[in-house]
Amino acid sequence: MPKRDFSSIVDAYYRDLFRFALSLARNPDDAADLTQQTFFIYAEKQHTVRNEKAVKSWLFTTLYREFLRNRRHANRFEPMSVEDGPNHEPTESDDPITAVDAQTALDCLQQLDDTFRAPLTLFYLEDFSYQEIANVLDIPIGTVMSRLSRGKSQIRKRLRSSRQTSDGSVIPFNPPLQRHG
Amino acid sequence: MDKHQIKLILQASRASGADDDHPCIQEALRAARQDPELAAWLDRERSFDRTMAGHLTGIEPPAELRDSILAGLRLGRRRTWWKVVLPFPLAACLIAAFFFFPGLHQSSSGTLSAAGVNFFEQYASLAASQIIEEAQPAFETRCPRATRAWLQDRGVSVPEEMPVRMARLGSRGCSSISGPAGKLAVIFLEGETAVQLVVAERGSVRNAPPAGSRTRLQANGMNVLGWATETHVFWLMGGCCPESLETYL
Numbered sequence: 209m210p211k212r213d214f215s216s217i218v219d220a221y222y223r224d225l226f227r228f229a230l231s232l233a234r235n236p237d238d239a240a241d242l243t244q245q246t247f248f249i250y251a252e253k254q255h256t257v258r259n260e261k262a263v264k265s266w267l268f269t270t271l272y273r274e275f276l277r278n279r280r281h282a283n284r285f286e287p288m289s290v291e292d293g294p295n296h297e298p299t300e301s302d303d304p305i306t307a308v309d310a311q312t313a314l315d316c317l318q319q320l321d322d323t324f325r326a327p328l329t330l331f332y333l334e335d336f337s338y339q340e341i342a343n344v345l346d347i348p349i350g351t352v353m354s355r356l357s358r359g360k361s362q363i364r365k366r367l368r369s370s371r372q373t374s375d376g377s378v379i380p381f382n383p384p385l386q387r388h389g
Numbered sequence: 390m391d392k393h394q395i396k397l398i399l400q401a402s403r404a405s406g407a408d409d410d411h412p413c414i415q416e417a418l419r420a421a422r423q424d425p426e427l428a429a430w431l432d433r434e435r436s437f438d439r440t441m442a443g444h445l446t447g448i449e450p451p452a453e454l455r456d457s458i459l460a461g462l463r464l465g466r467r468r469t470w471w472k473v474v475l476p477f478p479l480a481a482c483l484i485a486a487f488f489f490f491p492g493l494h495q496s497s498s499g500t501l502s503a504a505g506v507n508f509f510e511q512y513a514s515l516a517a518s519q520i521i522e523e524a525q526p527a528f529e530t531r532c533p534r535a536t537r538a539w540l541q542d543r544g545v546s547v548p549e550e551m552p553v554r555m556a557r558l559g560s561r562g563c564s565s566i567s568g569p570a571g572k573l574a575v576i577f578l579e580g581e582t583a584v585q586l587v588v589a590e591r592g593s594v595r596n597a598p599p600a601g602s603r604t605r606l607q608a609n610g611m612n613v614l615g616w617a618t619e620t621h622v623f624w625l626m627g628g629c630c631p632e633s634l635e636t637y638l
Contacts, residue, residue: 214459215459218455218458218459219455222450222454222455222458223449223450224446226448226450226451226454227445227446227448227450230448231445236451239450240450240451240454240457243450243454243458244454244457244458247458310443310444310447313440313441313444314444314445314448317441317445329445331401331403331438332438332441332442332445332446333442333445333446334403334404334405334407334442334446337403337407337408337411338401338402338408352401353397353398353400353401354397356400356401357396357397357400357401360400360434360437360438363441364437
């Protein structure tokens with residue numbers, strides 16, 4: 209397989225890398241820095257990435273490690289507390305996701321602790337299977353599954369909470385049908 | 390496989406169906422389709438996932454990001470370790486050359502020759518600027534053996550005015566310190582006694598001596614030879630630590 213030139217690799221991955229970085233760093237400037245830094249490192253070390261198919265995974269892994277390294281050194285990204293209450297199962301009538309706009313949904317995602325935010329973001333980018341997410345984040349597969357499940361539960365909880373806050377009352381998106389007779 | 394396990398597995402599968410051929414997920418999908426309650430749950434779950442994925446992939450990066458990435462790569466590459474390390478042994482060797490060869494400096498008038506200043510500045514300031522940017526406190530290196538042997542073979546004795554005798558040379562580390570005198574870069578040299586070359590950017594030092602001047606300081610066991618260029622101030626120090634130099638600046 210011919211080796212792709214650098215700009216084609218940038219074109220292929222910079223958008224998703226930025227989205228992943230944004231969910232980690234929680235602000236666009238830091239996300240852009242992280243994305244740029246990741247490609248900078250890749251430019252230097254691309255000779256070590258022998259398999260063309262491994263480039264994507266390498267880039268996401270590197271970005272995540274850079275994020276962790278920056279956070280350790282600069283403490284710029286304040287960790288959020290993990291609110292892990294009872295795992296509320298959504299019912300058809302109270303699933304809040306379709307009732308909110310994109311910004312609210314993304315805000316709720318970004319409010320999660322990065323323990324859940326990182327795997328969920330990779331999951332929703334739909335580029336990686338749960339096995340690949342485990343490789344990128346360097347955690348066991350079982351932990352990825354557990355974090356995806358708990359992370360989704362937390363997002364739903366936050367979406368419900370945000371809807372209650374903004375409207376003052378909960379309005380089900382799909383009100384139960386009135387049964388007559 | 391119980392319901393909890395089925396849900397856990399299916400929550401890790403992508404709504405696009407990209408994982409549906411995985412044996413474990415296939416089994417969970419089969420089980421879910423046979424149970425109306427699970428089937429309804431799966432529909433809601435995947436609808437939720439599709440919506441979230443749509444929201445996330447709808448984010449567009451800043452318009453200039455792509456160009457910034459490509460432009461940044463053209464402007465500069467990260468320095469590899471040897472590029473950072475190289476100036477230190479060079480600086481140490483050049484200090485030796487500076488003091489071993491009379492042609493490089495002039496001592497009677499107390500003023501460095503232009504050749505000496507330029508020769509030293511060319512490398513030592515390079516080392517200084519790199520240290521200031523990237524302090525490497527744990528850095529360890531030595532002069533290349535051949536260069537050391539060459540220097541020693543000359544058999545040149547160290548001038549009397551030198552604060553220390555340096556029969557053997559090598560830089561064994563560097564660091565940077567910040568204090569009232571500004572930010573100082575310190576190259577630790579290996580000689581018969583400990584010696585440091587302290588370098589500071591001229592602008593960061595209060596009351597910096599005029600360029601080309603040379604000073605000698607001996608007090609409380611401290612033995613310092615200092616000189617200045619247009620851009621940097623240097624002190625070669627023995628018998629003291631760089632922090633104590635600050636009290637004299």
